[in-house]
Amino acid sequence: MRRVVCVFLPTWPTDLWRRRHGGPPPDEPLVAAAQEGPRRVLSAVDRAARGLGLRPGLALVQAQAMVPGLTVIEADPEGDAAALTRLAAWCLAYAPLVAPDPPDGIWIDVAGAAHLHGGEAALLASLRRRLGRAGYRVRAALADTPGAAWAAARCLAPETVLPEGRQRDHLLDLPLWSLRLDRDTVSGLAQLGLTRVAHLLDQPRGPLRLRFGEEPTRRLDQALGHAPEPLAYLVPPVAHAVRLAFPEPIGAPETLARVTGRLAAMLADTLARHGLGARRLDLVFRRVDGLDQSVSVGTARPSRDPRHLARLLAERLSTVDPGHGLDEARLAAPSVERLEARQLAAPGGEPDPDAMAELVDRLVLRLGPGRVYRKAPVESEWPERAVRRVAPLSPAGGVTWPADLPRPGRLLPVPEPVAVLAALPDAPPTVFTWRGTRRRVARADGPERIFGEWWLTDDEVSACRDYYRVEDETGARYWLFRDSLTKDGARWWLHGLGEA
Structure with a gap:
């Protein structure tokens, strides 16, 4: 499409x-x-x-x-x-x-x-x-x-x-000049009472062509997708690109996959000669009717492995509409980085970093670029600020989480309020209710007191949290905290689930 x-x-x-x-x-x-x-x-x-x-x-x-x-x-x-x-x-x-x-x-x-x-x-x-x-x-x-x-x-x-396949619904009420008709044609149609795209749809085409030529119906068909409209695309000056022309038009999915594999191998050879790896690939097929079809993929780190590149492109070939056939294919690497040759890892040795990069590329392609990441520590006292998302293959920094401070396996994005019963105001909870379910505490450990970061905002000068690790009668573990005391007492919150 x-x-x-x-x-x-x-x-x-x-x-x-x-x-x-x-x-x-x-x-x-x-x-x-x-x-x-x-x-x-x-x-x-x-x-x-x-x-x-x-x-x-x-x-x-x-x-x-x-x-x-x-x-x-x-x-x-x-x-x-x-x-x-x-x-x-x-x-x-x-x-x-x-x-x-x-x-x-x-x-x-x-x-x-x-x-x-x-x-x-x-x-x-x-x-x-x-x-x-x-x-x-x-x-x-x-x-x-x-x-x-x-x-x-x-x-x-x-x-x-505009949603796919719904342009007709959005064009009906638009003025006729929105079809890219010249001023004289729009004026002539207006004299007949035709001022909207919907008016043109209801008219017989023969009389329209006799009076106004082919332009009104051609532009209408192009806007609705009933007639092709080739565009004169720019040909970027990409240094690393390969091309295949076909004596006969192709269109079968398995043929497109084979062509993609050949192009990936040709491009990999070109990149290897220059000591480079691709960070983005653009695959363009030219249809016999002049409409180009393109596929683009990115990589987490430079790569010139032809099998990996072909596999990434093959994941997107379903978006290519061959129409009546394709007569040319071009594969370009508009974004490249240095990639020197290296010794392959021995079997049973250290994990191959390229294998991890290939896995990340496939996950990003299927799930989306914003859904694949890893968590990195941040120097902050407040738990929700002590973690941030980074690129999945970004290098490790010099910051680590303290090993002597246990944290839950899952931290909620925003703490959720809970109703708590405790034997004493400063004692661990004995019963708490979260999301409408009452849970009786079998074991508890704490408190771990965390103060607000007063150097960031005045609101945290007196902020204080007392965290407790608790386990209910079913063995499920939770991370609760009690915030600073007020005239109405302290409030309790659930901040994490499970045990790290």
């Missing part, structure tokens, strides 16, 4: 000029002007100028009369287009299939690559956040087709993800 992101930069020329020259502040209007016949007209306006009623196409003298002291720059469409292409090349960090959409857009086909960024919504949020920090006003949408993504980016929320 194709999944395309449309990045819309509504004020690209003025944002670009501000980024290069430091221009007026964002709340002051800025416009670009160009010569159009005998007069000069506005070619681009920023958000502040649009709020004052200025629009592209307006005569410059009229704009200056409406907004005295207006800042005007010379339009540079060639420079803007070149900068857009460079920005599109930067977007290759998100997926291998990227195409500029002049004058103010970029296409990114993220099918097979969104999982590397935490999913489609996380990818879209990251893209908008990073471009926004660079000073660009951005709207972005993700859909099954370029046409649907283009319309959603301009007519729906600034950050929109």
